[in-house]
Amino acid sequence: MGVEIRVDGLTKSFGGAPVWRDVSLTLPSGEISVLLGPSGTGKSVFLKCLVGLLKPDRGHILIEGHDIATCRERELYRVRRLFGVLFQDGALFGSMNLYDNVAFPLREHTRRSENEIRSIVMSKIEMVGLLGAERKLPGEISGGMRKRAGLARALVLDPEIILFDEPDSGLDPVRTAYLNQLIVDLNQQTGATFLIVTHDINTARTVPDNIGLLYHRHLAMFGPREMCLCSQEPVVRQFLNAQRVGPIGMSEEKDADELAAEAAAGVELAALPPIPLQLGPSNGEPRPSQRPPGQWCADNDVTPPPGSFEPDPSSAASPVPASAGAAAPAGAGPGVAGGDGP
Numbered sequence: 001m002g003v004e005i006r007v008d009g010l011t012k013s014f015g016g017a018p019v020w021r022d023v024s025l026t027l028p029s030g031e032i033s034v035l036l037g038p039s040g041t042g043k044s045v046f047l048k049c050l051v052g053l054l055k056p057d058r059g060h061i062l063i064e065g066h067d068i069a070t071c072r073e074r075e076l077y078r079v080r081r082l083f084g085v086l087f088q089d090g091a092l093f094g095s096m097n098l099y100d101n102v103a104f105p106l107r108e109h110t111r112r113s114e115n116e117i118r119s120i121v122m123s124k125i126e127m128v129g130l131l132g133a134e135r136k137l138p139g140e141i142s143g144g145m146r147k148r149a150g151l152a153r154a155l156v157l158d159p160e161i162i163l164f165d166e167p168d169s170g171l172d173p174v175r176t177a178y179l180n181q182l183i184v185d186l187n188q189q190t191g192a193t194f195l196i197v198t199h200d201i202n203t204a205r206t207v208p209d210n211i212g213l214l215y216h217r218h219l220a221m222f223g224p225r226e227m228c229l230c231s232q233e234p235v236v237r238q239f240l241n242a243q244r245v246g247p248i249g250m251s252e253e254k255d256a257d258e259l260a261a262e263a264a265a266g267v268e269l270a271a272l273p274p275i276p277l278q279l280g281p282s283n284g285e286p287r288p289s290q291r292p293p294g295q296w297c298a299d300n301d302v303t304p305p306p307g308s309f310e311p312d313p314s315s316a317a318s319p320v321p322a323s324a325g326a327a328a329p330a331g332a333g334p335g336v337a338g339g340d341g342p
C-alpha cells in the first residue's frame with residue numbers, strides 16, 4: 001500500500017502572479033511528509049494541484065505512471081480514486097449524521113450493498129475512535145470529533161495517498177496531540193502515503209518522516225526530518241523556531257534594510273532546539289519507514305543540537321521504540337542519541 005508522488009518543476013500562478021515556481025520533490029511511498037510555510041505561500045494550492053483540482057502552469061505530478069498535471073479528465077478521475085483528503089473543517093454535510101457522511105463516498109462511487117457499506121463504515125468509525133457517535137449530526141459534536149469523522153470519510157475508499165489540510169486548525173494542544181497519534185497509527189495500519197499541511201511546529205517536529213517549507217514563491221527545503229531540524233538555512237531556522245528574527249517578515253519577506261538593521265543591532269537567530277524523538281505508533285511497534293534516531297545526522301556527519309533524541313518524560317507521545325536501534329550521530333556528546341528510546 002502507498003504510492004510515491006513525484007513532483008517535477010511545478011509552477012502555478014493566478015492572473016500572472018506566481019504562487020510558486022519550479023517546485024520539485026518526491027513524497028516517498030508510505031511515508032509521512034509535512035508541508036510548512038508562512039500564510040499565503042501556496043500550501044493549499046499545492047494540495048489542490050496534487051489532487052487535480054487546480055491545473056499547474058508547468059511541470060509534472062507523476063503517480064503510478066500518470067501525470068496529473070497534464071492527463072485528461074477520464075484518467076484524472078481514475079487517479080483521484082487513490083486519494084483521500086481531510087479538509088480543514090472536515091467538510092461534512094451538516095444535514096447527514098456521521099454514519100451517512102462516512103458512507104457517502106461508498107454510495108457515490110461503488111456498487112456495494114448496504115450490508116457491505118455498513119461493515120466498512122463501522123470499521124473506519126472504529127479506527128478513528130468514534131464508535132457510538134455515528135448517529136450524531138456534525139453540529140452536535142466537537143471540532144475534534146468532526147475532524148475524526150472527516151478522517152473516517154477520507155479513509156473509506158482505502159486510499160493510497162491521504163492529504164491533510166491543516167488537520168490541527170482550531171484544535172487545542174491536547175486534541176492536537178491525540179490527532180497526531182491517530183495519524184501516526186493510521187499510517188502504520190494503512191501504509192498509505194501521507195502529506196500534512198500544518199502551521200503547528202510541534203506536529204512538524206515530531207510526526208513526519210520528511211519536512212518541506214514553501215517560502216517566497218519557491219520550495220525552500222524538502223528532505224528528511226532530521227536534515228530540516230538541523231538546517232542552518234536562516235528561513236528554515238526562523239520558521240521551525242517560530243521567531244521574529246530572520247528573513248520572514250510580518251506579511252512578506254523582510255527587505256535588505258530590515259535585515260541589515262537586524263544584523264547591525266547584533267540580533268542573531270537563536271540556537272537550534274534539540275531534535276525530539278519521532279512519534280511512534282501507540283502499539284509500540286516501529287513505524288513502517290522507521291529509521292534509527294540520529295541516523296541521518298550520523299550518515300551526513302552533522303552534529304545534532306545538544307539534548308537531541310532524548311525521551312521527553314513530560315510527553316504523552318509514544319516515541320519510537322528503542323528496538324529501532326539508535327545510531328550515534330557524528331560528534332554526538334553524552335546523552336545524545338545512542339540508546340535513545342523510551
Ligand SMILES: Nc1ncnc2c1ncn2[C@@H]1O[C@H](COP(=O)(O)OP(=O)(O)OP(=O)(O)O)[C@@H](O)[C@H]1O
Nearest residue numbers: 014015019037038039040041042043044045046199
Ligand atoms: N482560486 C484562486 N484564484 C486566485 N488566487 C488564488 C486562488 N486560490 C488561491 N489563490 C491565492 O494563492 C495564494 C496562496 O493561497 P493558499 O491558500 O494556497 O495559501 P496557504 O499557504 O495555504 O495559506 P494559509 O496558510 O493562510 O492557509 C494566495 O495569495 C491566494 O490568494
